[in-house]
Amino acid sequence: MTADNEYPKASNATLIGASITYVAGLFLLLSFAGPYWIESYPEMFSSFKHMGLWEYCFDRFRFPSYQFDKLFHGCHYVFSQEFHVIREWLLPGWLMTVQAFVTLALIFSFLAQVLQALVIVRWPLRTVLRYEWMFVSVSFSLVALASGFLFLAVVIFGGNCYRRDWLLYPSFNVLSWSYAFAVIAFMLFGAAAILLYLESRKLYELRLEARNLVAQMQHSQPEHALQQLRDQLQQQRNVGWNM
Template sequence: MTAANNEYPKASNATLIGASITYVAGLFLLLSFAGPYWIESYPEMFSSFKRMGLWEYCFDRFRFPHYQFDKLFHGCHYIFSQEYYVIREWLLPGWLMAVQAFVTLAFMLTFSAQVLLACVIVRMPLRNVLRYEWIYVSSAFLMIAVSSGFLLLAAIIFGANCYRRDWLLYPSFNVLSWSYAFAVIACILFGLAAILLFFEARKLYELRLEAKNLVAQMQHSQPEHALHQLRGQLQQQQQQFGFYRN
């Protein structure tokens, strides 16, 4: 087996399909993570709230009723910017921070899983991948499965709380948008990829066990073979000694 002639086992089809689904899901997750369209208002309602994402809010001359100064919030700004300092506690309730944490952890885990799967596919570093491929695939499976679970929790929490009246004013004017839909799609795709990688990791682990058993059997058979050779040599020597005596 020489690496120069590419005479080494390539990644299986299940790994390739699982990795492809993971990369597509990662693109959906990236757009959802950065997109400011988790929820938006209907255009015909002319609401002062326009749209929001995990990290950005957009208003059109919005006046917060519980702020004692006459200040209008206008335009799109980062949620931790100075512009939203006085209303940040209202914009960022505890359940929304939980959604941010789950999506961020899912993004980090899936990015790490994509790096591991890329190493398995391109076979670099070659020796480590061929020796520990089942560990690479198993680790990627765990990361993707956990990420899918995190995204599911984020989607459930946001969907259950986005129409609360103690958050955005006039919630009936708002509707879930494409960034939220992309998070749900990414959750489903990551789940499918995790299923494929689970079966592939189990297959690689079983092959590893079979290889270890084969090596153990060869090691156990070597002393018996050596003893058989020794007995044969002793019998030959005895025959030769008897011939000389006769």
């Protein structure tokens, strides 16, 4: 075994939690960018086709409250000039709240993945080995927040998407795959948060044991205390390798 490998590797719990976070992040990214949070049944030939958090698609749609005879057609960014006159209708307050929650979840997910990558690759080595419990704890907090924000987003959207003061003829519409991906993402984030929480507690307890051992060195013979410290470090390495 080379000297470069003589340090505890990341535990299986950390690896599994990071993997689940990565997969959940992919689902979240597809949901964030996907234009299919809700869509109309093809059999209904509705002028509304589908929408996502940032895009609406219409087929020769005429907004009843707009005094001019204008047809909205095709897919456009919700903040585009095309939808300027009906943007207030397209973006009610509850939908902007959903946008904010999903955006925050995406940011927290990305930050958590960065921290998890540093823990796994052990870079920078001394900092990670010294503060691994803190890295994992912060990662847990970020993943838990991402799961919580996504939960609020899917609940708010699911509870308001069939309102009659939003899209016309809501009975013609159905929740679609982008919304389903958001639901899957929040559940995966929740599972990852549980694993990371358990691992952060374990790492914190190991840190306390190491500090107690150092304190005991002050009240024992130096050679005996040094041997105790070596045995403790070797035990932690074995635990890290076996997990």
